[in-house]
Amino acid sequence: MDRAIHIAWVYPDILNIHGGRGDIMALNKISEKMGLPVEIKRCEQLSEDIPFEWADIIYMTSGELKCMPEIVEAFERQRDSLEKYIEKGGILCAVSSSGAVLGNGLEKDDGSIVNGLGLLDMMWKERESVWGDDLWFSTEYGFEIMGNQIQIADVKLGEGQEPFGKTIYGRGNCGDGTEGAKKGNVIFTNCLGPMMIKNPRMAAELLKTAAETAGVTGYRMLDENDTVIEDKSFELIKIFIEKKMNEE
Amino acid sequence: MKKIRFYAALYISKILAWGIDVVAKGRGTNLPGEIALKISPDFISHIKNIDPDKTIFVTGTNGKSTTTNLIAHIFKKAGVKAAVNLAGANLLPGVVVTLLRNASLGGKLKTDVILLETDERFLPIIYKKLPAKHLCITNVQKDQVQRNGEPNVIWKKIASVIDNDVTVYANINEPNASSLGKLTEKCITYGVDSNSASFDKKGDFFAIAMPCPMCHGALTFESYNIENVGAFVCRECGFNGKEKADYQAESVDFENQTFVADGKKYDFKYNTPFFLYCYIAALAVSDNFGIKNEIAAEAFKDFVNIGGRSESIEIGGKTMHYFRMKQENPETVQSALNMMAADKSEKLFVLGLDDLRDFKPFYTNTFYSYDCDFRKLLDSNISHCICFSETVAYDAALRLLYDGLDENKLTVLPTSDEKIIVEEIYKHGCDNVCIVTLLKKFNEIIDSAKKYVDGKEAE
Structure with missing residues (x-):
């Protein structure tokens, strides 16, 4: 093993809602189970540089839409470094409303448009009312993910933009069967839960991808003994969701 | 025609409210208002004698009821007649009921002031009908995300009713409330000094x-x-929120239950940091309505809060301590956890988070628990933890494990059957039982525990 996996936790105080910090706790804990050490750095202030050269994973937990312009501006300030980071296969993950930062733009309720970074081909439109529900979707990794979503903006993917998953239950991006968006290692998901806590296989997958890109070896993937409580949670909530599906 | 509809609405709703009072006092907080509004949609505008300059709304995420009740108690002591929605019916129909109860048969308001706890989400709708010129804001925090989404949604709703004609009483130590105060030239701030219960989070990654x-x-x-x-x-x-507020609680002494404001000492019976903000907010409002601080001080002494945040019941040798929480509201959960953690005696911790069933779609949110910190509680002499719920028992268990609970000290019950929960509680030797769940479920557990103990005694 050469080194730890480097995780930049971007703006933990600003992107502070929906228990999002649980995702970072999960990455920390799952990495221990995998025998894959991580080093996590908090990027506190908008004025401070994001450590693109250092990071293997850059993670934005769920935040309020109002903060999006300032966050886009902070990333734009380091546009060259951001593009190099994505080119080298760095992981950039944004959850819930923070995903608006990665898209083409956000149409606000007053009709004004706020530009995003354009890393994922998707357009956001602020909703008149909030949509909150469970979310269950399949992924390209061969496992399903379960969590919740609180949506205050609809997301429309551009033609050719791959989703992160396909919904089994829930609204996902806008009720069209797509959930989130993914291009290379740039990922947006609506999934809360926190997603990485409730779906440790996803956390392990993210860490594995980071390890492969960084050339780090000597770790193991999770087995069923590592996820006993999470699997029981999945089964219990599956019953609850299936009841709702049958009622529809 | 509109006048006729108004009087019809007034009389029918008054009779209905009176009838409900006779049959089930305290239940008629909304229905007569709903009917009045159906008959006369602009009911409020027909009530005579409403003075927006003497109308106060108390709004925010947490602390609305207590603050409203405190202000009402001060007004009562001072002999100021107030129309108040003490029962907490804080939507438009509840406001209408409060007004019609305090109006004469001629439709004239008989009180000196109107004091209303006002739901923060419906504030603009209520304000449109009744443009109060005094707005007391407690805080704007994470709450009911399925409805509210994020705090800024509520911030914008409150901001929409503030202009330079509105006097805002803003909590200077709560960033969102404090920033709302900046939207008017007539801002009166209140706050609390750092004190023995204050804490920091330095070193917490x-x-x-x-x-x-x-x-x-x-x-x-x-x-x-x-x-x-x-x-x-x-x-x-x-x-920042470090400046001294216009009304600042200083020299806070929780042991002797006193604080000082503007050189005067006040007793406060409910000696928790949360209540302090309610006391000082009430003082700010009452002082600006010309009530002498001596009267407020007297009122604080004998104020009794409606619907406490905790209670204890002894059943079969076990003391069941209940700590009230609201789902999707991390601050209330954290307050419950902090109260429990303050007791260092050995305790059995029972956590009953549940799926959300306020409106459809019902869903299984427990993510708000990651905005809370269970570590202090888990370090406060917990003998064992029981997590129960038909849907989210394992999610609640995960939350505790992530904050360091030893798995051997954990029992997960994937059920909401209170009989099974009670049997599990009585399996454990610890007689000090701390329960965090919804009030309805707690009452079911208590009923079941009584039956369980009666059954054991009969054996």
């Missing part, structure tokens, strides 16, 4: 604060008086 409501940079709390309320500062724009 996973601690989070909040975005600055002014510039959206990261806020830092130098110290907290309660969760997300305290001496905050924005390193980006300088916005």
Whole structure:
């Protein structure tokens, strides 16, 4: 093993809602189970540089839409470094409303448009009312993910933009069967839960991808003994969701 | 025609409210208002003698009821007649019921002031009908995300009713409330000094604060008086909650239950940091309505809060301590956890989070528990933990495990059957039982525990 996996936790105080910090706790804990050490750095202030050269994973937990312009501006300030980071296969993950930062733009309720970074081909439109529900979707990794979503903006993917998953239950991006968006290692998901806590296989997958890109070896993937409580949670909530599906 | 509809609405709703009072006192908080509004949609505008300058709304996420009740108690002591929605019916129909109960048969309001706890989400709708010129804001925090989404949704709703004609009473230590106060020239601030119950989160890697409501940079709390309320500062724009407020609770003494404001000493019976903000907010409002502080001080002494946040019941040798929480409201959960953690005696901790069933679609949110910190509680002599719920028992268990609970001290019951829960509680030797769940479920557990104990005694 050469080194730890480097995780930049971007703006933990600003992107502070929906228990999002649980995702970072999960990455920390799952990495221990995998025998894959991580080093996590908090990027506190908008004025401070994001450590693109250092990071293997850059993670934005769920935040309020109002903060999006300032966050886009902070990333734009380091546009060259951001593009190099994505080119080298760095992981950039944004959850819930923070995903608006990665898209083409956000149409606000007053009709004004706020530009995003354009890393994922998707357009956001602020909703008149909030949509909150469970979310269950399949992924390209061969496992399903379960969590919740609180949506205050609809997301429309551009033609050719791959989703992160396909919904089994829930609204996902806008009720069209797509959930989130993914291009290379740039990922947006609506999934809360926190997603990485409730779906440790996803956390392990993210860490594995980071390890492969960084050339780090000597770790193991999770087995069923590592996820006993999470699997029981999945089964219990599956019953609850299936009841709702049958009622529809 | 509109006048006729108004009087019809007034008389029918008054009779209905009176009837409900006779049959089930305290239940008629909304229905007569709903009917009045159906008959006469602009009911409020027909009531005579409403003076917006003598109308106070108390709004915010947490603390609305207690603050409203405290102000009402001061008014009563001072002989000021107030129309108040003490029963907490804080939507438009509840407001209408409060007004019609205090109106004469001629449709004239018989009180000196109107004092209303007002739901923060419906504030603009209520304000449109009744443009109060006094707005007391407790805080704007995470709450009911399935309805509200994020705090800024509520912030914008409150902001929409503030202009320079509105006097805002703003909590200077709560960033969102404080920033709302900046929207008017008539802002009166209230706050609390750092005190023996204050704390910080230095050295806690996973601690989070909040975005600055002014510039959206990261806020830092130098110290907290309660969760997300305290001496905050924005390193980006300088916005801060460290200045002395117009009404500042100083020299806070929880042991002797006193604080000082503007050189005068006040007794306060409910000696928790949360209540302090309610007391000082009430003082700010009553003082600005010309009530002598001596009267407020007297009122604080004998104020009795309606619907406490905790209670204890002894059943079969076990003391069941209940700590009230609201789902999807991390601050209330954290307050419950902090109260439990303050008791260092050995305790059995029972956690009953549940799926959300306020409206469809029902869903299984437990993510708000990651905005809370269970570590202090888990370090406060917990003998064992029981997590129960038909849907989210394992999610609640995961939350505790992530904060360091030893798996051997954990029992997960994937059921909401109170009989099974009670049997599990009585399997454990610890007689000090701390329960965090919804009030309805707690009452079911208590009933079941009584039956369980009666059954054992009969054996």
